[in-house]
Amino acid sequence: MNAQTLPLQVIATAAALRLVEKLRTRHGPLLFHQSGGCCDGSSPMCYPQDDFIVGDHDVSLGEIGGAPFYISGPQFAYWKHTQLIIDVVxxxxGMFSLENGEGVRFLVRSRLFSDEELAVLQAAGRA
Structure with a gap:
């Protein structure tokens, strides 16, 4: 990896991307938010893009399937050393997440960034 290539901070499995596309077809542009905490807040939540107001302390991790993905600032502080992998099980x-009623839910898996990847992210102010 060269110093110009930023590691992706969020990616999605093929199953998650298929579900994103299905939900986009049904609901239009989407947005994901990972807030942390208990209950629904510990899962990535999928919303119609215009139905969620991104907070001042939310951090953009990138996008999955064309949908922006945000994480709360406090949660990012814990997870900044990991790549989030969005999957479906x-x-x-979640009660307010668009996949509710589909028989599946989004789930976060993760992997630690390598020392090299983390150094690149830190140099770019992304970790």
């Missing part, structure tokens, strides 16, 4: 989605 059987179950019930």
């Amino acid at each position: 059987p179950g019930r989605g």
Whole structure:
């Protein structure tokens, strides 16, 4: 990896990308938010883009399937050394998340950035 290439801070599995596309077809432009905490807040939540106001302390991690992905500032402080991998598993989605009722839910998996990747992100002010 060269110093100009920033590691992606959020990616999605093929299953997650298929669900994103299905939800986009049904609801239009989407936005994801990872707030942390208990219950629904510990899962990535998918909203119609115009139905969610991004907070001043939310951090943009990138996008998945063309949908912007944000994380709360306090949650980012804990996860900045990891790449978030958005996946889909059987179950019930969050009460306000668009996948609710689909029989599946979004789930965050993660992997630690390598020392080299983390150094590149830190140099860019992204970690």
